[in-house]
Amino acid sequence: MRARNMKGRNMAATGLLAASMAVFALPALPAEAQEAHWLHVRVEEPGETRVSMNLPLALVEIGLDMADRHVMQGKGTHWGPEGKVSVADLRRMWTELETVGDADFVEIQDGDTHVHVSRRGDQVLMRIDEGLKTRIRMEMPTAVVQTMLGTEGEGLNLRDAVRELARSGSRDILEVQDGETTVRIWIGASGEAR
């Protein structure tokens, strides 16, 4: 009887130890499991075309690296209606905005068109609506924007931005609905689309 009790206590102690180890191990698991390794793209035009791409992020990095060296060739990237906004300008703007915290950066209402760019926590959010037919949603971690703009130079640091994006874990990046056409871009841990 005493031996059976001892055995029971040992089993209980072992179970408790295993449970404690599992509880302590849990916080470490998500960080490892959540890192994204795949870029997924879906484009659907009902009755017309369906495009599905599942690319390893490491391959995307190589592609961006090649584009940077052979297409951009270190030339600066410019935006704006007349291409007058440089990466340096964007970097300065971002540095100012970073200190602000949560804020609405851009809000434009023009007829049916509504554009809204904001920061909420560690996310930059963009929403564009044109009437009821067009709807664009984009979410990007602030760390990715920071990495993409880098600290110097006239080019975008896309390769490191992809790495930062992968570290941020599985997430939706872009959703576009234009009439019946839908585009969805997201990153995930697995090569299989969810």
Next chain:
Amino acid sequence: MKSFAIVAAALTLPLVLLAADPAQPSALTAHPAQPSTSVLVVEVTPEHGPRLVIPVPYIVVRAGVALAPRHIRQIPVPGLAPHMDDLHRALATLQDTPDGVFVEIEGPDEHVVVEKRDGALRVVVLDGDHTRVQAVLPFSLLASARNAFDGETTSLHTGALVRALRDAPRGPLVHLLDGGTEVEIRAW
């Protein structure tokens, strides 16, 4: 009988010498576990008429390339040089990637699939009911083909590409259907 053997040896020896590559281990010693390609089988099935099955011994292909004019043996591709390192990295990444479908495009009449399966990159293009292209690019073949590019002359050595074929696993490499005509190339 003896003179026939001497004539046969005299005819065969140059082919063997042409096929031999001192930089590479011989077909007898290389990859003992994996049989190397010895015959390329070209199968043509026309819409009308008889089906043709043409087995081409690998050694004949190598000899043919070795005897070909220089512009066929060395194809200049200067544009490839700056991308070679990236191509090597991309190939290594793809090799480490688990099997899966990378790209799939479905249209009303078209279907394109690029996937990795069983150690090979597979491309399938279907266009209507009458056009079909299937290509199987084993990674072992792609890895061997990397050596076909000569960085000094920035040219592609056809001989090295053919040598890479020797490492191709046995099975279909290319399958084409155009109209009613079907062509398949298999490594054997």
